Amino acid sequence: MSGRNLFVRNPSNPIITADQLPYPANTVFNPGAARVGNEVVLLLRVEDLRGISQLHVARSDDGITDWRFDDEPLLAPHPDHPEEVWGCEDPRLVYLPELDQWAITYTAYSGRGPLVSLAMTKDFREVRRFGPVMAPDDKDAALLPRRFDGRWVMIHRPAPITGPAHIWVSYSPDLRHWGDHAVLLEAREGAWWDAGKIGLGPPPLATDDGWLVMYHGAHTTASGPIYRVGLALLDLEHPEIVLRRSDEWVMSPVKTYESVGDVDNVIFPNGWVLDEAADTLLLYYGAGDSVVGLASARYSELMDYVRHCPEHHHRRVSDDGTVRNTWAPLSAVPDLPGRHDSP
DSSP: OOTTTTEEETTTOSBBBBSSSSSSSSSEEEEEEEETTTEEEEEEEETTTTTTTEEEEEEEESSOOOOEEEESSSBBOTTBBBBGGGEEEEEEEEEEETTTTTEEEEEETTTEEEEEEEEESSSSSEEEEEEEEEEEEEEEEEEEEEOOOEEEEEEEEEEOOOSSSSSSEEEESSSOOOOOEEEEEEOOOTTTBBBBBEEOSSSEEEEEEEEEEEEEEEEEEETTTEEEEEEEOOOSSTTEEEEEOOOOOBBOOOSHHHHSSSSSSEEEEEEEEEETTTTTEEEEEHHHHHHHEEEEHHHHHHHHHHHHHHHOOOOEEEEEEEEEEEOOOOOGGGOOOGGOOOO
């Protein structure tokens, strides 16, 4: 089963450009997305005419048209937060029922490199910063919406000095202190579309089959990287276990607004909104690091595709040198130990 036709681009794409904003801007892209009441809220990365990014709120009743833009950014570089000196970028939005707040994980661009910062909001009008939660270089982070064995879970992508960049998982008792770090999903090697560097897309989505993950792969070619996206499925109760992973990409930059921009050949999704009653998943993505695109999928077809993706085999080496398997057939998953039992 091919995933090439799962996502259908909106005929009005790009749905948001810098020309629509009520303030001067170079580009607008990589939005986080959430349904808040009867509105779809996008938290847009807006790059100003200095090259510095801020995060601005846009609202729409249908999530497609008639976007209303706040006059001031929700998050912008602040003198009290030197980790943001070169910008606030690429947000992911997750509602935390325990706290009755939305968590915003975003890339703070410090003078020593990009890092993961966390902020909280109830209404996307006022925000409270938690500050840095992952040191540089680290990006592409999102929380899961609930605790597992008393600990919060963050999926993120640290960048090594050399070698491939993989997706990692980390744990925290309080959202401030993070540890028990482990590789979750590895970049493949060689000619694969997701060889060398991968990163999380929108926040993982809870489904009956597990946590639905979309991730980007940046494959380097002679003319530069190509950012495409694929899918994976994590176990619902043990999110460190990868159940399925697509071999093929499900979206690739083929439209002009995706292949030509400030950065060519980029599809970079940060947010999605699910309407189960309508069997529709709306995917919001940055195109060419310049504009905002929208694609939609039939949720039932998407999940059927993921269920038929190859089972994923991932090994870890524990502190005592034991090779442990975090892969298992779907029927065996309930018998696996919890994450805290597998150091």
